Amino acid sequence: xxxxxxxPDNSAGAGREIxxxxxxxxxxxxxxxxxxxxxxxPSRQLAELPKDELAHLAESLGLDSTRxxxxxxxxxxxxxxxxxxxxMDRQAMLDVVRxxxxxxxxxxxxxxxxxxxxxxxxxKFGGLSHRGLVVLSLLRGVETAEGDPTPLVVRRLKRQxxxxxxxxxxxxxxxxxxxxxxxxxxxxAPDYQFLPDPNAGDGNPAVAGSARPASIKDEIEESGLFGxxxxxxxxxxxxxxxxxxxxxxxxxxxKLDEIDRRLAEWRDKEIANRIKILKITLWASVIVGIFxxxxxxxTEYLVxxx
Amino acid sequence: xxxxxxxxxxxxxxxxxxxxxxxVTAQSLYGWYVYLGGQERxxxxxxxxxxxxGLRLRIKTFGGDTLICILLTVVWxxxxxxHQLVARIDPYPHSDGSRAVTTR
Numbered sequence: 001x002x003x004x005x006x007x008p009d010n011s012a013g014a015g016r017e018i019x020x021x022x023x024x025x026x027x028x029x030x031x032x033x034x035x036x037x038x039x040x041x042p043s044r045q046l047a048e049l050p051k052d053e054l055a056h057l058a059e060s061l062g063l064d065s066t067r068x069x070x071x072x073x074x075x076x077x078x079x080x081x082x083x084x085x086x087x088m089d090r091q092a093m094l095d096v097v098r099x100x101x102x103x104x105x106x107x108x109x110x111x112x113x114x115x116x117x118x119x120x121x122x123x124k125f126g127g128l129s130h131r132g133l134v135v136l137s138l139l140r141g142v143e144t145a146e147g148d149p150t151p152l153v154v155r156r157l158k159r160q161x162x163x164x165x166x167x168x169x170x171x172x173x174x175x176x177x178x179x180x181x182x183x184x185x186x187x188x189a190p191d192y193q194f195l196p197d198p199n200a201g202d203g204n205p206a207v208a209g210s211a212r213p214a215s216i217k218d219e220i221e222e223s224g225l226f227g228x229x230x231x232x233x234x235x236x237x238x239x240x241x242x243x244x245x246x247x248x249x250x251x252x253x254x255k256l257d258e259i260d261r262r263l264a265e266w267r268d269k270e271i272a273n274r275i276k277i278l279k280i281t282l283w284a285s286v287i288v289g290i291f292x293x294x295x296x297x298x299t300e301y302l303v304x305x306x
Numbered sequence: 307x308x309x310x311x312x313x314x315x316x317x318x319x320x321x322x323x324x325x326x327x328x329x330v331t332a333q334s335l336y337g338w339y340v341y342l343g344g345q346e347r348x349x350x351x352x353x354x355x356x357x358x359x360g361l362r363l364r365i366k367t368f369g370g371d372t373l374i375c376i377l378l379t380v381v382w383x384x385x386x387x388x389h390q391l392v393a394r395i396d397p398y399p400h401s402d403g404s405r406a407v408t409t410r
Contacts, residue, residue, distance in 0.1 A: 267359055268367060275371040282378035288316070289385035295312055296392045 046075045054078065061085070061111075062118030062139045085114045088135055093117060095132030099125075114139060121222045123161060123169060125154055133157075169221060176220030176228065183216060 046054065054074055055065035061081045068074040093113045097104050100120035104113055117139050125133060133153050137144040142156045158166070220228030342353050365372075 263359065264362065267363070271363070271368060272371070275368055275375065278375055279371060279378065282375055282382060286378055286381050286385065289382060289389070292312070292316060293385060293388050293392060296389060297395075299310075300392060301395050 046078055047071070060115045060118060062114065062141070082111065084138060085110050088114075088138070089131060092129070092131035092135045095129045096120065096136050099128040099132060122218065123158065123166075124218070125157070172224055172228075173217065173221040175225050176215075176217035179220055179225070179229070180215055180217040 046057075049057070051071055051074075054071065058065040058068070058074055058078050058081070061078065063077055063081055065074060068077050088110060090110060090113070093110060094104075096117045097113055100117065100122060102116035102120060104116050108116075117136065120136070125136075128136070130150050130153075131146075133150060134144050134146055134148070137153050137157050140157060140160060142153075142160050144153050144156065161169075216228060216232050219231055222228065223231055342349065342356070344350075
């Protein structure tokens with residue numbers, strides 16, 4: 001299943017190679033996404049991007065583009081972040097995705113997973129594995145080693161958040177609690193499920209799922225009052241639409257099965273009818289043949305001409 | 307001129323019915339051939355669906371009737387052969403060699 005992929009480290013210039021393990025599909029997707037222009041180094045491609053696109057790319061990878069003064073710095077930052085992501089353990093990244101309940105496919109590339117992780121703003125680290133915590137802290141720009149104890153990593157993450165951000169988060173949490181109590185939401189969140197593979201095409205509902213956060217309170221805490229409520233409304237609408245689409249799909253499937261069954265019945269009936277006609281014709285031919293034979297025998301042999 | 311009306315009816319009926327059945331069958335087959343030979347997407351779909359329906363057909367359902375049809379065809383062929391044999395029967399005694407043998 002796993003496949004090794006060597007990636008040259010061009011920024012260091014020392015010819016160092018990062019060896020990472022990734023599934024075959026992910027490797028193929030990376031190869032397609034990462035090598036848009038064959039024969040050119042990634043940094044060269046990044047440098048050719050417009051400034052706003054580069055800034056957007058940096059933001060999507062969890063970097064603060066305003067901290068980089070020149071475009072060259074930003075290119076170096078994005079390249080460094082990509083290398084950091086490539087060196088990460090994929091399973092640890094998936095741990096963060098499960099914990100953060102972000103919508104990804106099981107065979108998503110590391111960069112896609114990292115982009116989803118960068119959108120996770122939660123500071124409640126309960127349920128997150130240690131390796132996931134390390135990955136999260138690295139992507140949030142906190143210097144962490146694999147061997148660091150969990151409380152230390154959590155403390156560094158909280159310190160990195162900043163006072164105002166923490167205060168804002170607390171305020172949002174209180175607001176979220178109020179809204180949750182008004183709405184009366186008490187349903188526990190279902191288990192996390194990965195999104196179905198878009199290339200599979202079967203749309204198996206058994207693996208399809210949504211990355212719904214645990215509660216509206218958490219959502220408001222992460223995205224603010226309006227952001228949280230609008231996200232919840234959007235997701236509810238999506239769920240409603242998906243449910244309706246599933247119902248319509250099921251109805252169409254049932255109708256198609258019914259048509260198929262009726263066609264098979266019609267086919268059997270038609271063939272049986274044709275065989276019956278053939279049989280009647282053959283019976284008639286044989287009976288007439290027998291009569292004809294008797295007639296010929298009688299006229300030719302028994303009734304002799306004198 | 308002696309006309310055997312039974313023979314006449316039999317041969318005329320046989321000829322007309324055979325030609326009619328052949329023409330109608332050929333027309334139908336040609337129509338299906340032209341329709342299924344199309345390159346359109348839905349025609350191709352229909353072609354594959356008909357093939358699928360053919361593959362899903364259970365021989366066992368029609369096996370008895372088909373066997374009866376085969377046996378009746380065999381009987382019919384034997385009857386034709388019997389007709390030929392009856393036609394060769396010489397109704398005249400020709401032990402003296404004075405009369406010709408009737409053959410048809």
